Amino acid sequence: EAEVAQSPRYKITEKSQAVAFWCDPISGHATLYWYRQILGQGPELLVQFQDESVVDDSQLPKDRFSAERLKGVDSTLKIQPAELGDSAMYLCASSLVLGARSNEQFFGPGTRLTVL
Amino acid sequence: EDQVTQSPEALRLQEGESSSLNCSYTVSGLRGLFWYRQDPGKGPEFLFTLYSAGEEKEKERLKATLTKKESFLHITAPKPEDSATYLCAVQGETSGSRLTFGEGTQLTVNP
Numbered sequence: 001e002a003e004v005a006q007s008p009r010y011k012i013t014e015k016s017q018a019v020a021f022w023c024d025p026i027s028g029h030a031t032l033y034w035y036r037q038i039l040g041q042g043p044e045l046l047v048q049f050q051d052e053s054v055v056d057d058s059q060l061p062k063d064r065f066s067a068e069r070l071k072g073v074d075s076t077l078k079i080q081p082a083e084l085g086d087s088a089m090y091l092c093a094s095s096l097v098l099g100a101r102s103n104e105q106f107f108g109p110g111t112r113l114t115v116l
Numbered sequence: 117e118d119q120v121t122q123s124p125e126a127l128r129l130q131e132g133e134s135s136s137l138n139c140s141y142t143v144s145g146l147r148g149l150f151w152y153r154q155d156p157g158k159g160p161e162f163l164f165t166l167y168s169a170g171e172e173k174e175k176e177r178l179k180a181t182l183t184k185k186e187s188f189l190h191i192t193a194p195k196p197e198d199s200a201t202y203l204c205a206v207q208g209e210t211s212g213s214r215l216t217f218g219e220g221t222q223l224t225v226n227p
Binding site: 006043055 | 120148150152157158159160161162165203205212213214215217218219220
């Protein structure tokens with residue numbers, strides 16, 4: 001069964017350090033999303049890619065966060081420098097593009113980030 | 117701005133005791149309402165998509181329904197393995213593909 005892959009699964013870092021997360025979407029899925037989920041809350045979208053282009057990064061803290069999907073397949077999300085408030089689960093999701101009808105987003109297992 | 121409110125925050129049931137979870141939403145033109153299941157430390161698992169009021173979908177012991185203001189996730193004769201957090205999300209016409217999630221209902225089913 002096709003799945004979204006993410007690594008690492010867990011990351012512990014000290015504040016002011018740089019961290020990076022990797023995501024490989026389901027094969028053939030043109031749309032890729034990065035969400036952040038704080039414990040006890042629902043996921044919130046950080047950035048959305050259509051192929052290699054960013055289509056929505058309105059909620060991405062651009063002073064410290066960056067994301068890329070250079071070849072339109074896998075993607076990397078980076079935080080530099082990390083702050084205590086960045087501790088959360090970082091989720092990657094992907095979906096097919098099915099015209100105007102909304103379509104399901106399938107999530108990976110997430111990366112649990114702890115900033116000390 | 118799209119908004120989703122889920123209730124209750126937490127629900128404890130005995131095995132076999134049926135109940136419903138609520139998802140109230142406000143959105144400018146609903147493109148889809150989604151239900152996900154999330155186990156501790158894992159990513160959300162897709163359950164259902166509902167597109168228009170009156171629509172219903174079923175999967176095993178779960179049934180999702182949709183009105184113009186809310187959605188219900190009915191759980192019939194739950195088992196301990198149904199214990200999880202259930203997340204509701206909406207996609208609005210003005211929000212592209214963005215999903216707006218509620219905070220979830222944490223369901224515990226005791227044997």
